Amino acid sequence: EALDGTDLASRMAVRGAEVVKRLMEMGTIVTITQSIDADTAQLAVEEFGHKVRRVSEADVEIGLKGEDDTIDALLIRSPVVTVMGHVDHGKTSLLDAIRSSDVASGEAGGITQHIGAYQVETPKGARITFIDTPGHAAFTEMRARGASVTDIVVLVVAADDGVMPQTAEAINHARAAGVPILVAINKIDRPDADPNRVRQDLLQHEIVTEAMGGDVLAVEISATQKLNLDKLEEAILLQAELLELTANPDRAAEGVVIEAKRGTLRIGDIVVAGAQWGRVRAMYDDHGAATKAAGPAVPVEVLGLSGAPQAGDEVVVVENERRAREVSEFRHARTREKEVARGAPLNLEQLFSEIQEKESKSELPLVIKTDVQGSAEALVGALARLGTDEVAARVLHSGVGGITEADVTLAAASDATVFGFNVRANAQARELAARTGIELRYFAVIYDVVDEVRASLEGMLRPEA
Numbered sequence: 115e116a117l118d119g120t121d122l123a124s125r126m127a128v129r130g131a132e133v134v135k136r137l138m139e140m141g142t143i144v145t146i147t148q149s150i151d152a153d154t155a156q157l158a159v160e161e162f163g164h165k166v167r168r169v170s171e172a173d174v175e176i177g178l179k180g181e182d183d184t185i186d187a188l189l190i191r192s193p194v195v196t197v198m199g200h201v202d203h204g205k206t207s208l209l210d211a212i213r214s215s216d217v218a219s220g221e222a223g224g225i226t227q228h229i230g231a232y233q234v235e236t237p238k239g240a241r242i243t244f245i246d247t248p249g250h251a252a253f254t255e256m257r258a259r260g261a262s263v264t265d266i267v268v269l270v271v272a273a274d275d276g277v278m279p280q281t282a283e284a285i286n287h288a289r290a291a292g293v294p295i296l297v298a299i300n301k302i303d304r305p306d307a308d309p310n311r312v313r314q315d316l317l318q319h320e321i322v323t324e325a326m327g328g329d330v331l332a333v334e335i336s337a338t339q340k341l342n343l344d345k346l347e348e349a350i351l352l353q354a355e356l357l358e359l360t361a362n363p364d365r366a367a368e369g370v371v372i373e374a375k376r377g378t379l380r381i382g383d384i385v386v387a388g389a390q391w392g393r394v395r396a397m398y399d400d401h402g403a404a405t406k407a408a409g410p411a412v413p414v415e416v417l418g419l420s421g422a423p424q425a426g427d428e429v430v431v432v433e434n435e436r437r438a439r440e441v442s443e444f445r446h447a448r449t450r451e452k453e454v455a456r457g458a459p460l461n462l463e464q465l466f467s468e469i470q471e472k473e474s475k476s477e478l479p480l481v482i483k484t485d486v487q488g489s490a491e492a493l494v495g496a497l498a499r500l501g502t503d504e505v506a507a508r509v510l511h512s513g514v515g516g517i518t519e520a521d522v523t524l525a526a527a528s529d530a531t532v533f534g535f536n537v538r539a540n541a542q543a544r545e546l547a548a549r550t551g552i553e554l555r556y557f558a559v560i561y562d563v564v565d566e567v568r569a570s571l572e573g574m575l576r577p578e579a
């Protein structure tokens with residue numbers, strides 16, 4: 115007997131509407147009771163992250179996601195934390211201070227690698243994973259790609275400044291994601307620090323800290339003086355306990371680019387990350403050391419993929435290369451369909467004609483190159499929000515790697531500026547830029563880029579003198 119949406123939904127323990135929606139995204143329009151062929155069913159089920167076995171021409175057997183996750187196999191995993199808050203309130207300083215507090219780093223020289231996240235060991239042996247890109251831009255971009263990256267948000271509020279606009283924004287982002295907030299009241303070493311005012315301010319945003327009779331944990335810290343960092347870590351672990359975070363290290367790994375969350379990833383595993391796939395050839399931890407296996411919530415850098423996936427892409431281990439290729443091809447096709455639907459330019463020629471069309475409007479054309487994919491996405495997202503009806507930044511191209519001749523050529527075609535974020539131009543690119551009068555700008559802080567672009571856009575609004 116033929117399969118229908120109801121069968122799949124009940125086997126996967128999801129709502130029927132979810133299955134219909136997923137099928138629709140794959141281009142199969144059916145009602146919940148209409149029969150679907152096994153090939154389509156298999157792809158749909160895999161999109162939900164389940165393993166599939168074909169038991170007959172017409173039927174598939176679904177290995178449920180949590181099938182082997184018996185109570186015995188589940189272990190408490192360490193929490194994954196994102197630090198958010200207003201600019202200059204001390205997010206970077208806090209991440210640096212915590213990084214250097216890592217007990218396990220003692221002799222090994224500390225956490226030095228930028229792999230998007232790092233894991234620290236607290237004095238009592240518990241571990242916490244921190245996403246080391248501060249700010250809500252990165253958080254939002256990840257979420258936009260459907261990744262639930264974070265278990266806990268640490269909201270940094272400077273005690274000498276109180277709740278500011280980006281503090282409120284961060285609160286909203288965390289809420290929208292359903293992620294619990296823990297408050298770090300920072301800079302308490304400053305003479306003008308007023309932690310009570312912070313707690314008071316937070317009330318207006320319905321964050322009721324313990325001192326105010328609520329249940330939100332708040333810890334007074336100084337990132338630069340390294341005061342109470344242990345208390346902050348204890349609070350994070352306490353919050354994590356309430357969340358009952360568990361994972362089964364014995365199962366095949368599942369994770370998110372920038373963060374691996376469940377299961378154990380091993381060298382030799384075949385993984386699909388977004389639309390890319392490959393066999394894990396080597397893994398490096400946050401100390402830059404080669405590792406052979408990465409357990410739940412352990413951030414690693416993976417070598418061996420066919421191309422660069424995007425931040426927020428889901429990572430799954432599959433049984434063989436053929437499956438990996440199929441899933442990857444399916445996802446590629448879906449991405450292409452989405453681009454066509456969005457009217458995204460398909461080739462360089464179309465891109466150029468689109469640029470020429472747009473040039474009559476007040477747009478600030480940019481080419482952006484970054485060290486890691488996450489930064490590129492965070493930047494493009496942040497710049498998109500700066501635009502108004504009259505002026506906007508237009509990112510012609512963004513990508514990972516040093517600035518090359520091709521980037522400068524593209525910029526020259528529409529008089530764009532080239533931004534390098536933690537990357538620089540090679541000699542040929544510099545030479546071409548000098549010859550064509552294209553400006554190359556280097557940045558290391560997202561907010562500097564945003565400030566710069568905002569200032570340029572404001573300049574474009576003013577009438578020419």
Ligand code: GDP
Pocket residue numbers: 199200201202203204205206207208248300301302303304335336337338339
């Ligand atoms: P971010 O923009 O939130 O990442 O903030 P930063 O970490 O860059 O910090 C902004 C400024 O505040 C820097 O000059 C830091 O040295 C300073 N700062 C950060 N934490 C503290 C602190 O605990 N005490 C004091 N006095 N200054 C701090």
